[in-house]
Amino acid sequence: MTAGSTLDRTDNATTREPTLSTDIGLLILRVVFGLLFAAHGAQKLFGWFGGEGLDANNAGFEKMGFNPGDLFGTAAGLSEFVGGVLLALGAFTPLAAAIVLGTGIVIVNTGFSKGLLGGYEMGLLFAVVALVIAFTGPGRLAVDSGRPWARSGLTWGLISVGAAVVAAVITLIFKGVL
Helix, strand or coil, rough: CCCCHHHHHHHHHHHHCCHHHHHHHHHHHHHHHHHHHHHHHHHHHCCCCCCCCHHHHHHHHHHCCCCHHHHHHHHHHHHHHHHHHHHHHCCCCHHHHHHHHHHHHHHHHHHHHHHHHHHHHHHHHHHHHHHHHHHCCCCCCCCCCCCCCCCCCCCHHHHHHHHHHHHHHHHHHCCCCC
16 A cells, blocks of 8 residues: 555545545434424423423513513523424534524523533523534435435534524623613
8 A cells, every 4th residue: 555545545535525424423313303403492481291381481581681571582492493303304503503503502691600510501502503514504414305405514514603693692791781
């Protein structure tokens, strides 16, 4: 084996199309994470899966300084539910990733004073998964796959991140102003 053949093999590996195993890995990540995130939102909105329901959720948001709690609590529940379902399906993936990432950023900000563990680790985990999916796309085993609206790659990953940051900053500004 020569250095040239090793370099050729490396070049081929970096330009290779995604494999079925990559698509299966993305499917597992999207479905498990997306459904868990959606279930978390369903707890807030509907009281499903042992959740408190919308009224108690909104009161909790008031206690955390998100006033009016009805606005912020409902928005959080909808973001988690809709963002999670879209990610699980692999539908409108840049938008879904932006929704989840924006939610994660707000959770990190809210729990930051408590430190990593017991404070903002879940928000950070949510944000990282959303970042991964924003940049990789949903894979070929997704509703988006082969559709005219499907978007992925560096540019769309950056657009998702930008939209998430803008939405999170607006939410945090309104938290301080309202």
